[in-house]
Amino acid sequence: MPQQGELVTYSRNRKLMRACLITSFALHVVGLLTINRAFPIHWVMKPLKVYHVDLIRPPVKDLDLEKDQQGLAHLSESTNKPVIAGEDTISLDTTDKRYVSYAKVIKEALMNEWQYPAMAKDNLIEGQALVLFTLTRDGCLKEMKLMQSSGFTVLDNEAMRAIRAAAPFPAFPGSVTVARLHIKASFDYRLTGGGQPVTP
Numbered sequence: 001m002p003q004q005g006e007l008v009t010y011s012r013n014r015k016l017m018r019a020c021l022i023t024s025f026a027l028h029v030v031g032l033l034t035i036n037r038a039f040p041i042h043w044v045m046k047p048l049k050v051y052h053v054d055l056i057r058p059p060v061k062d063l064d065l066e067k068d069q070q071g072l073a074h075l076s077e078s079t080n081k082p083v084i085a086g087e088d089t090i091s092l093d094t095t096d097k098r099y100v101s102y103a104k105v106i107k108e109a110l111m112n113e114w115q116y117p118a119m120a121k122d123n124l125i126e127g128q129a130l131v132l133f134t135l136t137r138d139g140c141l142k143e144m145k146l147m148q149s150s151g152f153t154v155l156d157n158e159a160m161r162a163i164r165a166a167a168p169f170p171a172f173p174g175s176v177t178v179a180r181l182h183i184k185a186s187f188d189y190r191l192t193g194g195g196q197p198v199t200p
Contacts, residue, residue: 085177085178085179086178086179086180087178087179087180087181087182088178088180088181088182089132089181089182089183089184090103090181090182090183090184091103091183091184091185091186092106092107092110092183092184092185092186097175098175098176098177099175099176099181101173101175102170102172102173102175102176102181103183105169105170106166106169106183106185109166109169110162110163110166110185112166113161113162113163113165113166114158114159114162114187115158115162116158116189116191117154117155117158119154120152120154120155120158120189121191124191125152125154125155125189126189126190126191127149127150127151127152127155127189128148128150128186128187128188128189129146129148129149129150129155129156129159129186129187129189130146130147130148130184130185130186130187131144131145131146131147131159131160131163131184131185131187132144132145132147132182132183132184132185133145133163133182133183133185134180134181134182134183135169135172135180135181135183136179136180137171137172137176137179137180138168138171138172139167139168139169139170139171139172140167140168140169141163141164141167141168141169142180144160144163144164146159146160147184150187150189155187155189158187159185159187162187163185
């Protein structure tokens with residue numbers, strides 16, 4: 001059994017241990033408060049802000065294609081880069097700066113193929129045929145339609161034959177920014193002193 005002296009020592013040690021713990025706790029609290037004043041850590045206690053973002057794509061059926069085309073045109077103007085879209089119609093004598101040089105190339109190609117049919121020349125047949133043909137960006141002939149007949153099948157056929165023979169044409173230059181180009185070509189068959197067709 002522990003003796004009375006040992007109990008007294010044990011009791012003192014417990015009191016001393018308790019005093020040390022209380023002192024240590026107090027010093028830690030004081031130290032934390034001092035640090036908190038020098039370096040506030042209140043932000044730790046603030047709740048984090050959470051932002052919720054929904055990305056919603058409108059249904060395809062609700063898209064306004066006309067507005068999309070206008071947007072593409074605006075993009076082309078703002079970036080000075082051509083946007084390949086849509087189509088346009090020109091004549092071979094166009095004055096539109098975007099098409100003048102290309103129309104000249106097309107006209108030269110047609111003139112190299114176009115002839116005055118011998119039968120029409122021998123019979124003094126004259127007339128004017130108007131043909132509309134469509135080219136894709138690579139210069140390929142896509143469609144061709146006789147818009148106005150000369151009144152003589154032989155003259156109409158020669159105009160359309162000349163277009164087919166001249167195709168494929170050169171690819172569109174950078175100034176032509178459409179996907180398709182419709183070209184109106186007028187073939188004027190008039191006999192001159194030398195018996196040659198008049199240039200359209």
